[in-house]
Amino acid sequence: MDVLANLAMGFAVATQPQNLLFCLIGVVFGTIVGILPGLGPTAGIAILIPLTFGMDAVSAIIMLCGIYYGAMYGGTATSVLINVPGESATVMTCLDGHQMARQGRAGVALGIAAFGSFFAGTVGVVALMFLAPWLAEFAVSFGPPEYAALMIMGLSTLSSLGSKSTLKALLMGLVGLILGTVGFDIVTGRPRFTFGTVELTDGIDFIPVAIGLFGIGEVLRAVEKGFKKHQVIDVKLSSVFPSAKDWLQARGAILRGTVVGFLVGALPGAGATISSFLAYALEKRVSKHPERFGTGTIEGVAAPESANNAATAGTLTHLLVLGLPGGGATAVMLGALIMYGVRPGPLLFEKRPDLVWGLIASMYLGNLLLVVMNIAFIPAFVQFLRTPPAMLMPIIVVFCLVGAYSINFSLFDVGLMLLFGVVGYYADKYEFPPAPLVLALVLGPMLERALRQSLIMSQGSMEIFFARPVSAVLMALAIASLALPVAAWCWRQLRANRGRLNHRQQVRML
Amino acid sequence: MRGLAKPDSVGGLILLAFALFYLSQALTYPYSAETGMGEGFTPFWLGVLLALGALLLIVQSVASNKAYEAEETPDRVRALIWLALMVAASLSIDRLGMLFSLFLFTVASAKLLGRGWLGSVVLAVVLTGAVDVLFQWWLKVQLPAGPGEFKGFVDLLLSR
Numbered sequence: 189m190d191v192l193a194n195l196a197m198g199f200a201v202a203t204q205p206q207n208l209l210f211c212l213i214g215v216v217f218g219t220i221v222g223i224l225p226g227l228g229p230t231a232g233i234a235i236l237i238p239l240t241f242g243m244d245a246v247s248a249i250i251m252l253c254g255i256y257y258g259a260m261y262g263g264t265a266t267s268v269l270i271n272v273p274g275e276s277a278t279v280m281t282c283l284d285g286h287q288m289a290r291q292g293r294a295g296v297a298l299g300i301a302a303f304g305s306f307f308a309g310t311v312g313v314v315a316l317m318f319l320a321p322w323l324a325e326f327a328v329s330f331g332p333p334e335y336a337a338l339m340i341m342g343l344s345t346l347s348s349l350g351s352k353s354t355l356k357a358l359l360m361g362l363v364g365l366i367l368g369t370v371g372f373d374i375v376t377g378r379p380r381f382t383f384g385t386v387e388l389t390d391g392i393d394f395i396p397v398a399i400g401l402f403g404i405g406e407v408l409r410a411v412e413k414g415f416k417k418h419q420v421i422d423v424k425l426s427s428v429f430p431s432a433k434d435w436l437q438a439r440g441a442i443l444r445g446t447v448v449g450f451l452v453g454a455l456p457g458a459g460a461t462i463s464s465f466l467a468y469a470l471e472k473r474v475s476k477h478p479e480r481f482g483t484g485t486i487e488g489v490a491a492p493e494s495a496n497n498a499a500t501a502g503t504l505t506h507l508l509v510l511g512l513p514g515g516g517a518t519a520v521m522l523g524a525l526i527m528y529g530v531r532p533g534p535l536l537f538e539k540r541p542d543l544v545w546g547l548i549a550s551m552y553l554g555n556l557l558l559v560v561m562n563i564a565f566i567p568a569f570v571q572f573l574r575t576p577p578a579m580l581m582p583i584i585v586v587f588c589l590v591g592a593y594s595i596n597f598s599l600f601d602v603g604l605m606l607l608f609g610v611v612g613y614y615a616d617k618y619e620f621p622p623a624p625l626v627l628a629l630v631l632g633p634m635l636e637r638a639l640r641q642s643l644i645m646s647q648g649s650m651e652i653f654f655a656r657p658v659s660a661v662l663m664a665l666a667i668a669s670l671a672l673p674v675a676a677w678c679w680r681q682l683r684a685n686r687g688r689l690n691h692r693q694q695v696r697m698l
Numbered sequence: 699m700r701g702l703a704k705p706d707s708v709g710g711l712i713l714l715a716f717a718l719f720y721l722s723q724a725l726t727y728p729y730s731a732e733t734g735m736g737e738g739f740t741p742f743w744l745g746v747l748l749a750l751g752a753l754l755l756i757v758q759s760v761a762s763n764k765a766y767e768a769e770e771t772p773d774r775v776r777a778l779i780w781l782a783l784m785v786a787a788s789l790s791i792d793r794l795g796m797l798f799s800l801f802l803f804t805v806a807s808a809k810l811l812g813r814g815w816l817g818s819v820v821l822a823v824v825l826t827g828a829v830d831v832l833f834q835w836w837l838k839v840q841l842p843a844g845p846g847e848f849k850g851f852v853d854l855l856l857s858r
């Protein structure tokens with residue numbers, strides 16, 4: 189009953205006119221950000237954070253979350269219509285979605301994706317609603333060692349799951365932690381690594397870093413790569429309603445995608461992209477006709493699309509309850525929450541129920557708005573795909589420049605943003621994932637505080653992290669998440685060597 | 699791309715240099731204090747871990763044959779000019795004001811991407827107008843005016 193009473197309170201908050209307006213603005217921006225190729229939710233949120241300055245924290249976070257899950261809907265359109273994923277969580281949708289479009293079924297692909305996303309998003313929010321308070325009650329007993337272990341686990345799982353190279357992701361995470369040490373020391377209050385610069389005494393702000401890495405870096409890469417002219421397939425409103433046969437075919441995929449999406453999203457470090465990959469792989473495995481995948485089967489669209497939307501609710505579970513972001517977008521959101529003076533964690537449910545339940549209720553409304561928008565206005569949104577890059581790129585940069593300046597009214601932040609823009613450009617080019625850097629920059633000071641408090645508690649002994657059951661389990665998971673890719677690499681090398689040896693022996697015998 | 703046949707080694711070297719510089723600075727802070735860890739404890743270990751990781755990346759890169767896919771028609775010069783334009787716009791904010799700097803940046807960058815003069819100017823006017831309305835009027839963010847400030851220039855023209 190508590191949950192329902194809280195939800196009712198949440199709806200009272202979410203339906204206030206200004207919150208409804210910011211929810212609408214968030215989902216519209218999110219859909220546009222998702223539609224524009226190359227501009228993902230992380231960049232979208234980072235660039236648009238300055239627009240929330242001066243806003244009340246509830247309205248601001250409702251808008252930022254709207255951008256986050258709105259981008260999942262929007263990304264589908266580019267995947268289906270031009271075979272270019274709007275963002276990484278919709279990569280799998282290209283495989284069957286674009287094939288469906290080429291067969292004249294673009295409307296059905298977009299329709300099933302929108303309905304599936306709505307179902308998965310809503311179920312995800314219901315799961316978040318029941319799971320989060322329970323998890324918060326459990327986490328309320330956490331002390332500094334548990335928090336330190338939790339953050340270490342979050343960073344290590346993001347590094348091992350969220351990128352092609354665990355080593356590169358770890359290195360980026362370490363750079364983020366290092367940047368987090370700049371500024372006043374949290375215990376002694378003396379400045380560190382400021383080199384006499386006043387602007388660095390408060391530390392490196394994460395917003396210019398995030399805007400630079402995700403916004404400017406993306407723009408530089410896009411300008412360098414050049415712009416291909418894509419053939420955009422037109423969609424008519426009448427064609428977006430799936431037939432009864434389509435529904436029957438897709439229902440299992442939507443259900444399985446929802447479950448996989450939420451569960452994978454709830455793992456720190458996994459998130460929407462991995463959940464969509466796993467949902468697609470599962471669907472192919474359970475299908476009676478796996479050979480049809482990749483040729484335009486509706487299950488190939490329904491499963492990943494449902495999964496990436498359910499994952500957003502899963503990711504928000506540990507962001508709100510544990511203060512642990514699962515990826516780049518939620519790391520930026522965590523930073524934004526801290527900036528508004530809100531500290532995510534188990535006590536957030538007690539201290540700011542208006543924010544938590546208002547956000548949860550707004551997600552129901554946001555999903556409803558999105559399904560209506562993505563069905564009724566999809567032909568209009570598709571027009572964004574026709575925006576000339578010569579218009580789009582300057583618009584992005586101008587918003588980045590003004591946004592970075594507006595944080596502290598400082599040109600130093602603008603310079604910092606440009607510097608990290610160059611870092612983001614090279615990072616993207618040579619496959620160094622930027623998300624761990626932002627996550628570590630946000631978590632770094634909190635991790636150092638928890639680490640130092642723990643070591644004060646244990647009088648300098650590291651055993652404290654392994655002596656307490658919860659922190660021991662979390663540390664074991666962190667170690668396992670780092671050890672598994674190494675073990676897998678060794679296994680692959682061993683098999684490759686064995687293969688080479690066998691081949692040589694066969695050649696000799698011949 | 700021949701010079702960067704092993705870009706991971708270059709990346710590793712840059713990170714190693716950064717780690718060594720950071721370590722040298724970390725050593726200037728006390729490692730331990732009465733309460734336990736000193737200001738230099740975390741930085742020291744972070745520096746050591748980054749240096750070790752960077753070395754591992756260099757070794758891995760030298761040992762493997764990984765090659766990055768050649769991109770179709772990459773235009774590095776255009777990206778570099780764009781970066782230069784962004785830097786120039788940032789540096790001129792103090793002197794010309796935010797809106798006028800952004801106006802000039804928009805015209806130049808849009809032109810560079812193939813938009814005509816008229817289209818570039820129209821885009822710049824609309825965009826700077828939108829920034830003015832959104833940030834200065836709605837969000838009450840005081841953007842640097844500068845002596846050559848765009849709005850002041852327009853106001854001056856209108857007053858004449």
